[in-house]
Amino acid sequence: MSTPIVSVEQITKSYNGTSPVLSNITFDIQPGEVIALLGKSGCGKSTLLNCIGGFEETDSGRVRLDGQQVITPSKRCVMLMQNYGLLPWRSVQKNVELGIEGSGLTKQAITERAQHYLQMVGLHDRASSLPSELSGGMQQRVAIARALAIQPEVILMDEPFGALDTFTRYYLQNELLQIQQREKMTIILVTHDIDEAIYLADRIFIMKPNPGEIHKEISLKMSKPRDRSDSDFQHYRELIFNEFHFTNMKSPIEFNI
Incomplete structure:
Protein backbone atom coordinates (compact mmCIF):
# COMPACT_ATOMS: atom_id res chain seq x y z
CA MET A 1 0.00 0.00 0.00
CA SER A 2 1.28 3.50 -0.84
CA THR A 3 2.13 6.18 1.70
CA PRO A 4 -1.05 7.87 3.00
CA ILE A 5 -1.78 11.31 1.57
CA VAL A 6 -3.65 12.22 4.80
CA SER A 7 -2.92 10.85 8.27
CA VAL A 8 -5.12 11.84 11.19
CA GLU A 9 -3.40 10.83 14.43
CA GLN A 10 -5.40 10.72 17.67
CA ILE A 11 -6.83 14.20 17.40
CA CYS A 51 -8.85 20.36 11.42
CA ILE A 52 -7.68 18.37 8.41
CA GLY A 53 -7.51 21.54 6.34
CA GLY A 54 -5.61 23.49 9.00
CA PHE A 55 -8.49 25.92 9.54
CA GLU A 56 -8.79 24.92 13.22
CA GLU A 57 -6.18 23.80 15.74
CA THR A 58 -6.53 20.52 17.59
CA ASP A 59 -6.18 20.18 21.36
CA SER A 60 -4.00 17.11 20.91
CA GLY A 61 -2.89 14.79 18.15
CA ARG A 62 -1.94 15.93 14.68
CA VAL A 63 -2.83 15.83 11.01
CA ARG A 64 -0.25 15.09 8.33
CA LEU A 65 -0.58 15.90 4.64
CA ASP A 66 1.81 13.83 2.54
CA GLY A 67 3.97 13.34 5.63
CA GLN A 68 4.11 16.99 6.68
CA GLN A 69 2.21 18.20 9.74
CA VAL A 70 -0.68 20.52 8.95
CA ILE A 71 -0.37 23.75 10.94
CA THR A 72 -2.17 26.31 8.78
CA PRO A 73 -4.32 26.22 5.62
CA SER A 74 -2.51 25.85 2.32
CA LYS A 75 -3.32 25.46 -1.35
CA ARG A 76 -2.28 21.83 -1.10
CA CYS A 77 -5.65 21.18 0.57
CA VAL A 78 -8.64 23.30 -0.44
CA MET A 79 -12.18 23.55 0.92
CA LEU A 80 -15.33 23.47 -1.19
CA MET A 81 -18.46 24.54 0.67
CA GLN A 82 -22.21 24.67 0.15
CA ASN A 83 -22.36 28.45 -0.33
CA TYR A 84 -20.04 28.43 -3.41
CA GLY A 85 -18.01 31.46 -2.22
CA LEU A 86 -18.03 33.19 -5.62
CA LEU A 87 -17.30 36.91 -5.88
CA PRO A 88 -20.42 38.45 -7.44
CA TRP A 89 -18.57 41.22 -9.29
CA ARG A 90 -16.14 38.87 -11.03
CA SER A 91 -16.96 36.85 -14.12
CA VAL A 92 -16.97 33.06 -14.10
CA GLN A 93 -13.52 33.10 -15.72
CA LYS A 94 -12.14 35.55 -13.16
CA ASN A 95 -13.62 33.58 -10.26
CA VAL A 96 -11.82 30.45 -11.42
CA GLU A 97 -8.59 32.42 -11.88
CA LEU A 98 -8.85 33.79 -8.33
CA GLY A 99 -7.23 30.79 -6.66
CA ILE A 100 -4.14 30.87 -8.88
CA GLU A 101 -3.52 34.61 -9.02
CA GLY A 102 -0.15 35.33 -7.43
CA SER A 103 0.98 31.77 -8.10
CA GLY A 104 3.87 32.83 -10.31
CA LEU A 105 2.16 31.66 -13.49
CA THR A 106 2.04 34.01 -16.45
CA LYS A 107 -1.23 35.74 -17.23
CA GLN A 108 -1.66 33.54 -20.28
CA ALA A 109 -1.00 30.37 -18.26
CA ILE A 110 -3.57 31.44 -15.65
CA THR A 111 -6.15 32.10 -18.37
CA GLU A 112 -5.48 28.78 -20.08
CA ARG A 113 -5.66 26.78 -16.86
CA ALA A 114 -8.96 28.41 -15.89
CA GLN A 115 -10.36 27.72 -19.34
CA HIS A 116 -9.23 24.09 -19.11
CA TYR A 117 -11.14 23.46 -15.89
CA LEU A 118 -14.20 25.41 -17.05
CA GLN A 119 -14.22 23.10 -20.07
CA MET A 120 -13.98 20.15 -17.69
CA VAL A 121 -17.11 21.21 -15.77
CA GLY A 122 -18.97 22.15 -18.95
CA LEU A 123 -19.05 25.91 -18.44
CA HIS A 124 -16.54 27.16 -21.01
CA ASP A 125 -19.39 28.93 -22.84
CA ARG A 126 -20.34 30.87 -19.68
CA ALA A 127 -16.86 32.24 -18.92
CA SER A 128 -17.94 35.87 -19.24
CA SER A 129 -21.13 35.47 -17.18
CA LEU A 130 -21.54 36.81 -13.66
CA PRO A 131 -22.48 34.39 -10.85
CA SER A 132 -25.92 36.00 -10.57
CA GLU A 133 -26.64 34.88 -14.13
CA LEU A 134 -26.09 31.21 -13.25
CA SER A 135 -28.22 28.61 -11.52
CA GLY A 136 -27.14 27.19 -8.18
CA GLY A 137 -25.83 24.05 -9.84
CA MET A 138 -23.78 26.09 -12.31
CA GLN A 139 -22.35 28.20 -9.50
CA GLN A 140 -21.23 25.05 -7.70
CA ARG A 141 -19.57 23.85 -10.91
CA VAL A 142 -17.67 27.14 -11.05
CA ALA A 143 -16.57 26.56 -7.45
CA ILE A 144 -15.41 23.05 -8.38
CA ALA A 145 -13.47 24.43 -11.38
CA ARG A 146 -11.82 27.04 -9.14
CA ALA A 147 -10.76 24.35 -6.66
CA LEU A 148 -9.42 22.13 -9.46
CA ALA A 149 -7.46 25.01 -11.00
CA ILE A 150 -5.39 25.27 -7.83
CA GLN A 151 -4.40 21.63 -8.44
CA PRO A 152 -4.45 20.69 -4.75
CA GLU A 153 -3.46 17.32 -3.35
CA VAL A 154 -6.72 17.03 -1.39
CA ILE A 155 -10.16 18.60 -1.82
CA LEU A 156 -12.36 18.94 1.27
CA MET A 157 -16.10 19.15 0.61
CA ASP A 158 -18.55 20.26 3.30
CA GLU A 159 -22.00 19.25 2.03
CA PRO A 160 -21.29 20.87 -1.35
CA PHE A 161 -24.59 19.77 -2.92
CA GLY A 162 -26.83 20.10 0.13
CA ALA A 163 -28.68 23.22 -1.06
CA LEU A 164 -29.46 21.85 -4.53
CA ASP A 165 -32.54 20.05 -5.78
CA THR A 166 -32.38 16.28 -6.18
CA PHE A 167 -31.89 16.22 -9.95
CA THR A 168 -29.14 18.85 -9.92
CA ARG A 169 -27.46 17.06 -7.03
CA TYR A 170 -27.46 13.75 -8.93
CA TYR A 171 -26.05 15.46 -12.01
CA LEU A 172 -23.22 17.08 -10.07
CA GLN A 173 -22.45 13.85 -8.24
CA ASN A 174 -21.99 12.21 -11.64
CA GLU A 175 -19.83 15.10 -12.85
CA LEU A 176 -17.70 15.02 -9.71
CA LEU A 177 -17.22 11.27 -9.99
CA GLN A 178 -16.06 11.52 -13.60
CA ILE A 179 -13.64 14.36 -12.80
CA GLN A 180 -12.31 12.58 -9.71
CA GLN A 181 -11.59 9.40 -11.64
CA ARG A 182 -9.95 11.33 -14.48
CA GLU A 183 -7.84 13.58 -12.23
CA LYS A 184 -7.19 10.92 -9.52
CA MET A 185 -8.14 13.45 -6.85
CA THR A 186 -8.29 12.68 -3.15
CA ILE A 187 -11.60 13.89 -1.70
CA ILE A 188 -12.93 14.03 1.85
CA LEU A 189 -16.67 14.65 1.80
CA VAL A 190 -18.94 15.64 4.68
CA THR A 191 -22.54 14.63 4.04
CA HIS A 192 -25.85 13.82 5.74
CA ASP A 193 -26.96 11.96 2.63
CA ILE A 194 -26.55 8.18 2.88
CA ASP A 195 -27.10 7.64 -0.85
CA GLU A 196 -24.56 10.34 -1.74
CA ALA A 197 -21.97 8.71 0.51
CA ILE A 198 -22.52 5.28 -1.08
CA TYR A 199 -22.53 6.69 -4.61
CA LEU A 200 -19.29 8.65 -4.30
CA ALA A 201 -17.13 7.14 -1.58
CA ASP A 202 -14.61 4.33 -1.47
CA ARG A 203 -14.91 4.26 2.32
CA ILE A 204 -17.50 5.72 4.68
CA PHE A 205 -16.65 6.76 8.22
CA ILE A 206 -19.81 6.76 10.32
CA MET A 207 -19.47 9.25 13.15
CA LYS A 208 -21.29 9.32 16.46
CA PRO A 209 -21.68 12.41 18.70
CA ASN A 210 -20.89 13.41 22.29
CA PRO A 211 -17.97 13.30 21.74
CA GLY A 212 -17.48 12.96 17.99
CA GLU A 213 -15.82 9.64 17.21
CA ILE A 214 -15.49 7.28 14.27
CA HIS A 215 -18.06 4.63 15.18
CA LYS A 216 -17.59 2.41 12.14
CA GLU A 217 -15.68 2.29 8.86
CA ILE A 218 -17.37 0.74 5.84
CA SER A 219 -15.40 -0.13 2.70
CA LEU A 220 -17.59 -0.15 -0.39
CA LYS A 221 -16.76 -3.12 -2.60
CA MET A 222 -18.52 -1.84 -5.71
CA SER A 223 -17.15 -0.56 -9.01
CA LYS A 224 -17.93 2.97 -10.17
CA PRO A 225 -20.15 4.43 -11.51
CA ARG A 226 -22.76 2.87 -9.26
CA ASP A 227 -26.39 2.08 -9.88
CA ARG A 228 -28.61 3.39 -7.07
CA SER A 229 -31.19 0.68 -7.81
CA ASP A 230 -28.64 -2.15 -7.69
CA SER A 231 -29.01 -4.79 -4.95
CA ASP A 232 -25.46 -4.14 -3.67
CA PHE A 233 -26.25 -0.42 -3.34
CA GLN A 234 -29.38 -1.25 -1.38
CA HIS A 235 -27.39 -3.67 0.79
CA TYR A 236 -25.01 -0.90 1.88
CA ARG A 237 -27.89 1.49 2.32
CA GLU A 238 -29.61 -0.90 4.71
CA LEU A 239 -26.35 -1.68 6.49
CA ILE A 240 -25.66 2.01 7.12
CA PHE A 241 -29.22 2.77 8.12
CA ASN A 242 -29.11 -0.06 10.65
CA GLU A 243 -25.88 1.34 12.06
CA PHE A 244 -27.65 4.54 12.99
CA HIS A 245 -30.29 2.57 14.84
CA PHE A 246 -27.53 0.58 16.51
CA THR A 247 -25.84 3.76 17.78
CA ASN A 248 -29.14 4.87 19.35
CA MET A 249 -29.62 7.79 17.01
CA LYS A 250 -33.31 8.39 17.59
CA SER A 251 -33.91 10.55 14.52
CA PRO A 252 -32.75 8.71 11.37
CA ILE A 253 -35.29 10.79 9.49
CA GLU A 254 -32.82 13.68 9.76
CA PHE A 255 -30.74 11.97 7.07
CA ASN A 256 -31.49 12.05 3.39
CA ILE A 257 -32.40 8.46 2.72
Whole structure:
Protein backbone atom coordinates (compact mmCIF):
# COMPACT_ATOMS: atom_id res chain seq x y z
CA MET A 1 0.00 0.00 0.00
CA SER A 2 1.28 3.50 -0.84
CA THR A 3 2.13 6.18 1.70
CA PRO A 4 -1.05 7.87 3.00
CA ILE A 5 -1.78 11.31 1.57
CA VAL A 6 -3.65 12.22 4.80
CA SER A 7 -2.92 10.85 8.27
CA VAL A 8 -5.12 11.84 11.19
CA GLU A 9 -3.40 10.83 14.43
CA GLN A 10 -5.40 10.72 17.67
CA ILE A 11 -6.83 14.20 17.40
CA THR A 12 -9.04 15.68 20.09
CA LYS A 13 -10.81 19.01 19.80
CA SER A 14 -12.92 21.09 22.18
CA TYR A 15 -14.06 24.71 22.32
CA ASN A 16 -13.31 26.93 25.35
CA GLY A 17 -12.62 24.00 27.63
CA THR A 18 -16.02 22.39 27.08
CA SER A 19 -16.62 18.69 26.46
CA PRO A 20 -14.69 17.40 23.45
CA VAL A 21 -16.27 17.86 20.04
CA LEU A 22 -13.84 15.26 18.68
CA SER A 23 -12.15 12.51 20.65
CA ASN A 24 -9.23 10.29 19.62
CA ILE A 25 -9.85 10.37 15.85
CA THR A 26 -7.34 8.29 13.89
CA PHE A 27 -7.32 7.17 10.25
CA ASP A 28 -5.25 7.21 7.06
CA ILE A 29 -6.37 8.13 3.54
CA GLN A 30 -4.61 6.85 0.44
CA PRO A 31 -3.99 9.02 -2.65
CA GLY A 32 -6.98 9.05 -4.97
CA GLU A 33 -9.48 7.84 -2.37
CA VAL A 34 -12.90 9.37 -1.81
CA ILE A 35 -13.83 9.31 1.88
CA ALA A 36 -17.28 10.24 3.19
CA LEU A 37 -17.80 11.46 6.76
CA LEU A 38 -21.39 10.54 7.55
CA GLY A 39 -23.39 11.36 10.67
CA LYS A 40 -26.11 13.51 12.16
CA SER A 41 -25.71 17.20 12.94
CA GLY A 42 -23.46 17.87 15.92
CA CYS A 43 -21.20 14.82 15.61
CA GLY A 44 -18.18 16.92 14.59
CA LYS A 45 -17.94 16.18 10.87
CA SER A 46 -17.29 19.78 9.80
CA THR A 47 -14.94 20.36 12.74
CA LEU A 48 -12.93 17.31 11.67
CA LEU A 49 -12.80 18.61 8.11
CA ASN A 50 -11.58 22.01 9.34
CA CYS A 51 -8.85 20.36 11.42
CA ILE A 52 -7.68 18.37 8.41
CA GLY A 53 -7.51 21.54 6.34
CA GLY A 54 -5.61 23.49 9.00
CA PHE A 55 -8.49 25.92 9.54
CA GLU A 56 -8.79 24.92 13.22
CA GLU A 57 -6.18 23.80 15.74
CA THR A 58 -6.53 20.52 17.59
CA ASP A 59 -6.18 20.18 21.36
CA SER A 60 -4.00 17.11 20.91
CA GLY A 61 -2.89 14.79 18.15
CA ARG A 62 -1.94 15.93 14.68
CA VAL A 63 -2.83 15.83 11.01
CA ARG A 64 -0.25 15.09 8.33
CA LEU A 65 -0.58 15.90 4.64
CA ASP A 66 1.81 13.83 2.54
CA GLY A 67 3.97 13.34 5.63
CA GLN A 68 4.11 16.99 6.68
CA GLN A 69 2.21 18.20 9.74
CA VAL A 70 -0.68 20.52 8.95
CA ILE A 71 -0.37 23.75 10.94
CA THR A 72 -2.17 26.31 8.78
CA PRO A 73 -4.32 26.22 5.62
CA SER A 74 -2.51 25.85 2.32
CA LYS A 75 -3.32 25.46 -1.35
CA ARG A 76 -2.28 21.83 -1.10
CA CYS A 77 -5.65 21.18 0.57
CA VAL A 78 -8.64 23.30 -0.44
CA MET A 79 -12.18 23.55 0.92
CA LEU A 80 -15.33 23.47 -1.19
CA MET A 81 -18.46 24.54 0.67
CA GLN A 82 -22.21 24.67 0.15
CA ASN A 83 -22.36 28.45 -0.33
CA TYR A 84 -20.04 28.43 -3.41
CA GLY A 85 -18.01 31.46 -2.22
CA LEU A 86 -18.03 33.19 -5.62
CA LEU A 87 -17.30 36.91 -5.88
CA PRO A 88 -20.42 38.45 -7.44
CA TRP A 89 -18.57 41.22 -9.29
CA ARG A 90 -16.14 38.87 -11.03
CA SER A 91 -16.96 36.85 -14.12
CA VAL A 92 -16.97 33.06 -14.10
CA GLN A 93 -13.52 33.10 -15.72
CA LYS A 94 -12.14 35.55 -13.16
CA ASN A 95 -13.62 33.58 -10.26
CA VAL A 96 -11.82 30.45 -11.42
CA GLU A 97 -8.59 32.42 -11.88
CA LEU A 98 -8.85 33.79 -8.33
CA GLY A 99 -7.23 30.79 -6.66
CA ILE A 100 -4.14 30.87 -8.88
CA GLU A 101 -3.52 34.61 -9.02
CA GLY A 102 -0.15 35.33 -7.43
CA SER A 103 0.98 31.77 -8.10
CA GLY A 104 3.87 32.83 -10.31
CA LEU A 105 2.16 31.66 -13.49
CA THR A 106 2.04 34.01 -16.45
CA LYS A 107 -1.23 35.74 -17.23
CA GLN A 108 -1.66 33.54 -20.28
CA ALA A 109 -1.00 30.37 -18.26
CA ILE A 110 -3.57 31.44 -15.65
CA THR A 111 -6.15 32.10 -18.37
CA GLU A 112 -5.48 28.78 -20.08
CA ARG A 113 -5.66 26.78 -16.86
CA ALA A 114 -8.96 28.41 -15.89
CA GLN A 115 -10.36 27.72 -19.34
CA HIS A 116 -9.23 24.09 -19.11
CA TYR A 117 -11.14 23.46 -15.89
CA LEU A 118 -14.20 25.41 -17.05
CA GLN A 119 -14.22 23.10 -20.07
CA MET A 120 -13.98 20.15 -17.69
CA VAL A 121 -17.11 21.21 -15.77
CA GLY A 122 -18.97 22.15 -18.95
CA LEU A 123 -19.05 25.91 -18.44
CA HIS A 124 -16.54 27.16 -21.01
CA ASP A 125 -19.39 28.93 -22.84
CA ARG A 126 -20.34 30.87 -19.68
CA ALA A 127 -16.86 32.24 -18.92
CA SER A 128 -17.94 35.87 -19.24
CA SER A 129 -21.13 35.47 -17.18
CA LEU A 130 -21.54 36.81 -13.66
CA PRO A 131 -22.48 34.39 -10.85
CA SER A 132 -25.92 36.00 -10.57
CA GLU A 133 -26.64 34.88 -14.13
CA LEU A 134 -26.09 31.21 -13.25
CA SER A 135 -28.22 28.61 -11.52
CA GLY A 136 -27.14 27.19 -8.18
CA GLY A 137 -25.83 24.05 -9.84
CA MET A 138 -23.78 26.09 -12.31
CA GLN A 139 -22.35 28.20 -9.50
CA GLN A 140 -21.23 25.05 -7.70
CA ARG A 141 -19.57 23.85 -10.91
CA VAL A 142 -17.67 27.14 -11.05
CA ALA A 143 -16.57 26.56 -7.45
CA ILE A 144 -15.41 23.05 -8.38
CA ALA A 145 -13.47 24.43 -11.38
CA ARG A 146 -11.82 27.04 -9.14
CA ALA A 147 -10.76 24.35 -6.66
CA LEU A 148 -9.42 22.13 -9.46
CA ALA A 149 -7.46 25.01 -11.00
CA ILE A 150 -5.39 25.27 -7.83
CA GLN A 151 -4.40 21.63 -8.44
CA PRO A 152 -4.45 20.69 -4.75
CA GLU A 153 -3.46 17.32 -3.35
CA VAL A 154 -6.72 17.03 -1.39
CA ILE A 155 -10.16 18.60 -1.82
CA LEU A 156 -12.36 18.94 1.27
CA MET A 157 -16.10 19.15 0.61
CA ASP A 158 -18.55 20.26 3.30
CA GLU A 159 -22.00 19.25 2.03
CA PRO A 160 -21.29 20.87 -1.35
CA PHE A 161 -24.59 19.77 -2.92
CA GLY A 162 -26.83 20.10 0.13
CA ALA A 163 -28.68 23.22 -1.06
CA LEU A 164 -29.46 21.85 -4.53
CA ASP A 165 -32.54 20.05 -5.78
CA THR A 166 -32.38 16.28 -6.18
CA PHE A 167 -31.89 16.22 -9.95
CA THR A 168 -29.14 18.85 -9.92
CA ARG A 169 -27.46 17.06 -7.03
CA TYR A 170 -27.46 13.75 -8.93
CA TYR A 171 -26.05 15.46 -12.01
CA LEU A 172 -23.22 17.08 -10.07
CA GLN A 173 -22.45 13.85 -8.24
CA ASN A 174 -21.99 12.21 -11.64
CA GLU A 175 -19.83 15.10 -12.85
CA LEU A 176 -17.70 15.02 -9.71
CA LEU A 177 -17.22 11.27 -9.99
CA GLN A 178 -16.06 11.52 -13.60
CA ILE A 179 -13.64 14.36 -12.80
CA GLN A 180 -12.31 12.58 -9.71
CA GLN A 181 -11.59 9.40 -11.64
CA ARG A 182 -9.95 11.33 -14.48
CA GLU A 183 -7.84 13.58 -12.23
CA LYS A 184 -7.19 10.92 -9.52
CA MET A 185 -8.14 13.45 -6.85
CA THR A 186 -8.29 12.68 -3.15
CA ILE A 187 -11.60 13.89 -1.70
CA ILE A 188 -12.93 14.03 1.85
CA LEU A 189 -16.67 14.65 1.80
CA VAL A 190 -18.94 15.64 4.68
CA THR A 191 -22.54 14.63 4.04
CA HIS A 192 -25.85 13.82 5.74
CA ASP A 193 -26.96 11.96 2.63
CA ILE A 194 -26.55 8.18 2.88
CA ASP A 195 -27.10 7.64 -0.85
CA GLU A 196 -24.56 10.34 -1.74
CA ALA A 197 -21.97 8.71 0.51
CA ILE A 198 -22.52 5.28 -1.08
CA TYR A 199 -22.53 6.69 -4.61
CA LEU A 200 -19.29 8.65 -4.30
CA ALA A 201 -17.13 7.14 -1.58
CA ASP A 202 -14.61 4.33 -1.47
CA ARG A 203 -14.91 4.26 2.32
CA ILE A 204 -17.50 5.72 4.68
CA PHE A 205 -16.65 6.76 8.22
CA ILE A 206 -19.81 6.76 10.32
CA MET A 207 -19.47 9.25 13.15
CA LYS A 208 -21.29 9.32 16.46
CA PRO A 209 -21.68 12.41 18.70
CA ASN A 210 -20.89 13.41 22.29
CA PRO A 211 -17.97 13.30 21.74
CA GLY A 212 -17.48 12.96 17.99
CA GLU A 213 -15.82 9.64 17.21
CA ILE A 214 -15.49 7.28 14.27
CA HIS A 215 -18.06 4.63 15.18
CA LYS A 216 -17.59 2.41 12.14
CA GLU A 217 -15.68 2.29 8.86
CA ILE A 218 -17.37 0.74 5.84
CA SER A 219 -15.40 -0.13 2.70
CA LEU A 220 -17.59 -0.15 -0.39
CA LYS A 221 -16.76 -3.12 -2.60
CA MET A 222 -18.52 -1.84 -5.71
CA SER A 223 -17.15 -0.56 -9.01
CA LYS A 224 -17.93 2.97 -10.17
CA PRO A 225 -20.15 4.43 -11.51
CA ARG A 226 -22.76 2.87 -9.26
CA ASP A 227 -26.39 2.08 -9.88
CA ARG A 228 -28.61 3.39 -7.07
CA SER A 229 -31.19 0.68 -7.81
CA ASP A 230 -28.64 -2.15 -7.69
CA SER A 231 -29.01 -4.79 -4.95
CA ASP A 232 -25.46 -4.14 -3.67
CA PHE A 233 -26.25 -0.42 -3.34
CA GLN A 234 -29.38 -1.25 -1.38
CA HIS A 235 -27.39 -3.67 0.79
CA TYR A 236 -25.01 -0.90 1.88
CA ARG A 237 -27.89 1.49 2.32
CA GLU A 238 -29.61 -0.90 4.71
CA LEU A 239 -26.35 -1.68 6.49
CA ILE A 240 -25.66 2.01 7.12
CA PHE A 241 -29.22 2.77 8.12
CA ASN A 242 -29.11 -0.06 10.65
CA GLU A 243 -25.88 1.34 12.06
CA PHE A 244 -27.65 4.54 12.99
CA HIS A 245 -30.29 2.57 14.84
CA PHE A 246 -27.53 0.58 16.51
CA THR A 247 -25.84 3.76 17.78
CA ASN A 248 -29.14 4.87 19.35
CA MET A 249 -29.62 7.79 17.01
CA LYS A 250 -33.31 8.39 17.59
CA SER A 251 -33.91 10.55 14.52
CA PRO A 252 -32.75 8.71 11.37
CA ILE A 253 -35.29 10.79 9.49
CA GLU A 254 -32.82 13.68 9.76
CA PHE A 255 -30.74 11.97 7.07
CA ASN A 256 -31.49 12.05 3.39
CA ILE A 257 -32.40 8.46 2.72
